Amino acid sequence: MLKKIVKWTVLVIATLVVTLATCSSTIFAAATSEPTPSWGSWDQTTITYKTSNTSSYYKSVWKNAVKRWNKVGVVQLKAAKGDEKADITLTSSQSLSTKSGKLAGYTNYSYLNKGNDDNKIVSAKSTLNRSLLTKYGYTKNQRTNVATHEIGHALGLSHSASKASVMYASDRYASIDHQDKVGLQDAYND
Numbered sequence: 001m002l003k004k005i006v007k008w009t010v011l012v013i014a015t016l017v018v019t020l021a022t023c024s025s026t027i028f029a030a031a032t033s034e035p036t037p038s039w040g041s042w043d044q045t046t047i048t049y050k051t052s053n054t055s056s057y058y059k060s061v062w063k064n065a066v067k068r069w070n071k072v073g074v075v076q077l078k079a080a081k082g083d084e085k086a087d088i089t090l091t092s093s094q095s096l097s098t099k100s101g102k103l104a105g106y107t108n109y110s111y112l113n114k115g116n117d118d119n120k121i122v123s124a125k126s127t128l129n130r131s132l133l134t135k136y137g138y139t140k141n142q143r144t145n146v147a148t149h150e151i152g153h154a155l156g157l158s159h160s161a162s163k164a165s166v167m168y169a170s171d172r173y174a175s176i177d178h179q180d181k182v183g184l185q186d187a188y189n190d
């Protein structure tokens with residue numbers, strides 16, 4: 001019997017490059033900013049997640065990041081119940097072997113390739129690099145910013161060129177900005 005291929009998934013890694021800057025000056029948003037770009041979205045706007053294999057400290061970091069995205073009001077992230085399979089897995093790792101370990105966090109995902117920025121996400125896993133976050137003295141709020149950035153990838157957002165965006169590639173200081181809300185709306189409301 002021929003097995004029908006029903007989907008084509010591609011694994012890519014979205015990387016968040018660590019910033020080594022010790023500057024604590026205020027970051028000013030550009031006067032006008034483009035909506036944060038996206039590469040795909042989930043079919044549904046209620047998306048389940050689970051935190052796995054991580055400490056209560058990191059569970060709380062992830063839960064705070066989840067709350068931030070839920071507040072935006074475009075998607076609702078809900079904790080998966082019991083043995084239910086979660087759409088997004090949120091975890092942390094003590095040792096990261098990717099890209100010389102210089103990543104504060106990263107997100108793996110699989111999606112149905114639609115050949116444009118409208119890919120259909122089918123699963124995602126975001127990981128925080130504990131040793132690096134500790135080594136460079138990230139505060140809990142900064143770790144939450146990194147977690148928020150990684151969930152942004154898991155929801156379909158790409159990197160933004162704006163330093164005020166949570167999706168700026170190498171920043172620990174920014175949280176969700178207006179342009180990120182608009183970018184998420186664009187990804188889910190079309």
Ligand SMILES: [Zn+2]
Nearest residue numbers: 014015016169
């Ligand atoms: Zn990133």
